[in-house]
Amino acid sequence: MSHSSCMIYHQGKPPLEIPVVDVSEYIHDPTSFIWIELHDPDYAQLEQLGEELGLHDLALEDAITSHQRPKLEEYGDHLFISAKTAELWEGQLKMGEAHFFAGGNFITSIRHGSGLSFARVRDRLSHPNGTPVNAPFALYSVLDQITDHFQSVVNALQDRFRTLENVLLSDTLDRSELEKLYRVKQDLSLLRDAAEPMQAIVQDLIRLHPQFATKELKAYYRDVLDHATRVTSAIDVLRMSAADAMQFHLASLTLQQSESVQKLAGWGAILAIPTVIFSLYGMNFDLMPELHCPWAYPAVLAGTFAGSLWLYRRLKKRGWV
Incomplete structure (x- = not known):
């Protein structure tokens, strides 16, 4: 089901929720920051949003289509970012997809399927406590949240693998444990496909887009880059360990x-x-x-x-x- 919301933020003032169709009244106000959130939108909604914000047609086509590869593209005065998200729901890995349009004083987040919610970031903007309320900080915050969830999922998969590894070294391994080990290996492959491109996205922001990776935020973006790099390395190590464990099991059977x-x-x-x-x-x-x-x-x-x-x-x- 399609869902949309639009919040107007002013530094030091409570946020104001408005209909998306009224966003053009605030888009040229340099003192305001606009966050538009869409969940499973149809093309008519995106087309209307594109007219209000001046978004590029090619970027709108990418935004309406799920299963996009993670990427960052520049369209004049705004950016389009496609990212994959990951979280554990009742012990199962749930992969989602999020697209972002970021401009001078706005950010639009578009979620497909069970994509990660950014309510925590929006709540932080509503109660800033000294943090900036603008598009660069909002963009940093959502990328940081996505990367933090990658780390949480990796930690959970590491714990799951250690448990299976202990069973693997005993004589009690049965088919169900072997299937669990295979699922861990598959989850790691999906997670790597989501986490590895985040490094390139953040690197491009730091090198090519100083209007978003501002001087004040560069250190924070480098921290996100470091997290993404460590997550990818941890996934690679864990994938090799899972593959070695399966080879060990096959050798034991032989x-x-x-x-x-x-x-x-x-x-x-x-x-x-x-x-x-x-x-x-x-x-x-x-x-x-x-x-x-x-x-x-x-x-x-x-x-x-x-x-x-x-x-x-x-x-x-x-x-x-």
Whole structure:
């Protein structure tokens, strides 16, 4: 369901909520900051917003389309940023998508699906306590929140992997644990696709767009960049660990199968001795000298037992039985 809201902020004054269609009355006021939030909008809403704010048609086409790759693009006096979001909901990874238009005194956030909510940032702007209330600070805040959620998800996946790793090293691993490990690996791949491009977005803001990465905010943007870099590195390490864990499990299965085959072969060799000897006596031959000797059967039985025992002890030393 489509949802929209528009808030007007003035430094030192309570925010004012207005209809989106009235935004043109405030867009040219340099003392005001406008935040427009849209959730699953249709193209008519975006087209109307584009007319009010002077947004580029190509950027509007990108904003209405979900599953965009994360990117930053400049269109004259405003920027378009596409980012992926991540959060854990009841233990499950939920990926979302957020698009932003940022101009001199406005920011527009567009969420698709179960995208991350930015209510915390808006509440901070409503009660600034000395923090600036403007587009550059709002843009920094939403990117910082997205990156912080990446870190929270990585921490949760790390804890989940450690639990599975402990089970993996025991003899109690079953199919369900292996499926959980595979899901962790898949979640890490999705998370990396979202976190890795954030580095390029923040780097471009710092290098190419000083009107947003202002002198006062550069240190904060570098902090976001550092978080994004560390998150990506942690994901890569965890993905390698998950892949190694799965390889270890496969190697363990191969070793167990090899040991089983080895034991079966060992017992097969031991049983071959009495099988061959006793099969000769099942052929009903009469021309066998030992058939008429009273000690022949005990001697054959003793020889069979001794041969089998000797082979068993040899194989036992080599670990085959």
